[in-house]
Amino acid sequence: MTMGDSVEGSVAQPGRDAVSNASRKGDQSRQRILDAALIEFGAAGFKSATTRRIAERAKTTLPPLNYYFGSKEGLYRACAEEIVARFERANHDAVAAARRTIEAASGAEEARDALKKLMAASVELILGNATYGLGSGIIARELAEPGPAFDIFYDRLWLPGIERNARLISRIKSEPDVSAESRVQSILLVSSxxxxxxxRVVAQRAMGWSAIGAAELALVTKVLHLQIDRM
Amino acid sequence: MTMGDSVEGSVAQPGRDAVSNASRKGDQSRQRILDAALIEFGAAGFKSATTRRIAERAKTTLPPLNYYFGSKEGLYRACAEEIVARFERANHDAVAAARRTIEAASGAEEARDALKKLMAASVELILGNATYGLGSGIIARELAEPGPAFDIFYDRLWLPGIERNARLISRIKSEPDVSAESRVQSILLVSSxxxxxxxRVVAQRAMGWSAIGAAELALVTKVLHLQIDRM
DNA sequence: TTCGAAATATATCAATTGATACATAATATG
DNA sequence: CATATTATGTATCAATTGATATATTTCGAA
Known part of the structure; x- marks a missing residue:
C-alpha cells in the first residue's frame, strides 16, 4: 500500500503520528512539491499547470506527485488547504478579536473596530504580502470558475467570513438579530x-507600477475604513 | 486561399464588403460557432474548453473553426471582441452622456450623475443580463490569469473606463486637473x-438564490450610489 | 445548367499530458 | 548488519486535443 491511498478524502498528513512530522525524508519532498505546485497552479491555473512542470520545479519526477497526493486534483486541493491555513494563520489575531467582540455584548464602536481590523488584515495579506500573492490568484480563479477547490474556499473562507462580518455589521447597526440586509451587506463587503x-493586476498596468507600494496599501485601507464608518 | 488566412491580425469579418453581411451561408455558421464558443469559453475558460465541444454545440465539425477563426486562440480573441462590442452597445448611452459631461464645462452634480449612470449600467449588465453572464465569466478569468484576451479587455474596457471615471471624479471634486488620487479612486471603482x-457566485451559494433578483440588483445599485455621493 | 469557389465533413496526425508498471535506491528498525 | 518499508527514477501507456490533408458537398455567378 502506498502513501497516496491514505490521501483519499483527506489531504492531511498520511497515517503517521503527528509527533515525528518533518523527521522522515519524505516530508521534505512533500513540502517541496507543495511549494512548487502553489507557484505553478498560481501562475497557470489548475488545468493549464502541468504535473511535469511542478515536478521539475520541485526537482523531482512524476511518481512522487501521485505518491504523496494521489492525483493532480489531490495536489490542487492540498494547495487550497495550504492557502486556507496560511490565511487563517495570518488573520488569527483579528479573527480572535472579532469572536470576542461578537460573544461579549460589545457596543457598536467595538464591532466597528473589529470589522476594520478584519478587513485590513485581508487586504494586507492580498496586496502587501508577496508570498500570498500566489494564493490570491488561485482564489480569484476558483471564483471565476468554480473548480476542484471551490468547496474548500467556500466552506473555510467565504462562509465563516460572511457569517462573522454579518454579525459585526448587525452589531454596528444595533439590530436585535442579524437582518437579511446586514447579511447582504456582509456579502458585498467580503466579496470585495x-x-x-x-x-493589483489592473493598477500595475494602468499606473506602471511593478509592485503595490505602502502608499497605495494605506490608501486602500483608508477607503475601506471610511466605508465602514458610514455603515 | 482560405478565409481563415485573412483573420490574422484582425478578427473582423474576412475580406468582403460590409454590405452583404449575413447574406452568405457561411456567416450563419460563423455566428453559430461564435455563440457556442462564448458559452463554452465562459463555462470552462480558454484552456479547459475544447474545440470539439464548441463544434458540437455549434452543430458542426472541427475544420470550420479554423476556417473562420484561424485557431482556437483566434476564436477566443473573437469572443473577447464580441464581449467588448456587446458591452459598448449596452453602455452606449451612459458613455455618450459621460462624454458630453466631460467635454462641456459641467458642474460637480452633473458629473456625479453621469458617474452613477455609468456604474449602474455596468452592474445591470453583469448582474442583471443573463446573456452577458457568460462575458463576465470570461472577463473575470482573464483578470485572474491574464491570457490571450487580456489586451483586448484592457485596451477597450479598463483603460477607457478608468480614464473616463477619473475625469468625472476629478470634476466632482472640482479639481483643476485630474489628480493622481482621483486616478487611484477611479481604479478602485472600476476594478470593483x-x-x-x-x-453572483458567492451570493447564490450563500443565500441559496438560483438567480440575482431585482431586489438585490436595486440594493447593489443603491449602495454604489451612496458610495459616489460620499466622494 | 454549368463551373468554380466557398463551405463542410471524414479521417488522421502529432503533441501534450496525467498516470503508472516496474526497477532501483534510500531509510529505518530490529 | 539485515531486511522490510518507504521513496524515487525510467520508461511507457492511453486519453485528450488542436490542427489539417483530403474528399465531398453546397452555393452563387455566368
Missing part, C-alpha cells in the same frame, strides 16, 4: 476582497 | 465591477 487581486 | 461576478 478578491477584487484586490484584480486591482 | 468584475467583483460583481464573484458576488
Amino acid at each position: 476582497i478578491p477584487s484586490f487581486h484584480t486591482r | 465591477i468584475p467583483s460583481f461576478h464573484t458576488r
Whole structure:
C-alpha cells in the first residue's frame, strides 16, 4: 500500500503520528512539491499547470506527485488547504478579536473596530504580502470558475467570513438579530476582497507600477475604513 | 486561399464588403460557432474548453473553426471582441452622456450623475443580463490569469473606463486637473465591477438564490450610489 | 445548367499530458 | 548488519486535443 491511498478524502498528513512530522525524508519532498505546485497552479491555473512542470520545479519526477497526493486534483486541493491555513494563520489575531467582540455584548464602536481590523488584515495579506500573492490568484480563479477547490474556499473562507462580518455589521447597526440586509451587506463587503487581486493586476498596468507600494496599501485601507464608518 | 488566412491580425469579418453581411451561408455558421464558443469559453475558460465541444454545440465539425477563426486562440480573441462590442452597445448611452459631461464645462452634480449612470449600467449588465453572464465569466478569468484576451479587455474596457471615471471624479471634486488620487479612486471603482461576478457566485451559494433578483440588483445599485455621493 | 469557389465533413496526425508498471535506491528498525 | 518499508527514477501507456490533408458537398455567378 502506498502513501497516496491514505490521501483519499483527506489531504492531511498520511497515517503517521503527528509527533515525528518533518523527521522522515519524505516530508521534505512533500513540502517541496507543495511549494512548487502553489507557484505553478498560481501562475497557470489548475488545468493549464502541468504535473511535469511542478515536478521539475520541485526537482523531482512524476511518481512522487501521485505518491504523496494521489492525483493532480489531490495536489490542487492540498494547495487550497495550504492557502486556507496560511490565511487563517495570518488573520488569527483579528479573527480572535472579532469572536470576542461578537460573544461579549460589545457596543457598536467595538464591532466597528473589529470589522476594520478584519478587513485590513485581508487586504494586507492580498496586496502587501508577496508570498500570498500566489494564493490570491488561485482564489480569484476558483471564483471565476468554480473548480476542484471551490468547496474548500467556500466552506473555510467565504462562509465563516460572511457569517462573522454579518454579525459585526448587525452589531454596528444595533439590530436585535442579524437582518437579511446586514447579511447582504456582509456579502458585498467580503466579496470585495478578491477584487484586490484584480486591482493589483489592473493598477500595475494602468499606473506602471511593478509592485503595490505602502502608499497605495494605506490608501486602500483608508477607503475601506471610511466605508465602514458610514455603515 | 482560405478565409481563415485573412483573420490574422484582425478578427473582423474576412475580406468582403460590409454590405452583404449575413447574406452568405457561411456567416450563419460563423455566428453559430461564435455563440457556442462564448458559452463554452465562459463555462470552462480558454484552456479547459475544447474545440470539439464548441463544434458540437455549434452543430458542426472541427475544420470550420479554423476556417473562420484561424485557431482556437483566434476564436477566443473573437469572443473577447464580441464581449467588448456587446458591452459598448449596452453602455452606449451612459458613455455618450459621460462624454458630453466631460467635454462641456459641467458642474460637480452633473458629473456625479453621469458617474452613477455609468456604474449602474455596468452592474445591470453583469448582474442583471443573463446573456452577458457568460462575458463576465470570461472577463473575470482573464483578470485572474491574464491570457490571450487580456489586451483586448484592457485596451477597450479598463483603460477607457478608468480614464473616463477619473475625469468625472476629478470634476466632482472640482479639481483643476485630474489628480493622481482621483486616478487611484477611479481604479478602485472600476476594478470593483468584475467583483460583481464573484458576488453572483458567492451570493447564490450563500443565500441559496438560483438567480440575482431585482431586489438585490436595486440594493447593489443603491449602495454604489451612496458610495459616489460620499466622494 | 454549368463551373468554380466557398463551405463542410471524414479521417488522421502529432503533441501534450496525467498516470503508472516496474526497477532501483534510500531509510529505518530490529 | 539485515531486511522490510518507504521513496524515487525510467520508461511507457492511453486519453485528450488542436490542427489539417483530403474528399465531398453546397452555393452563387455566368
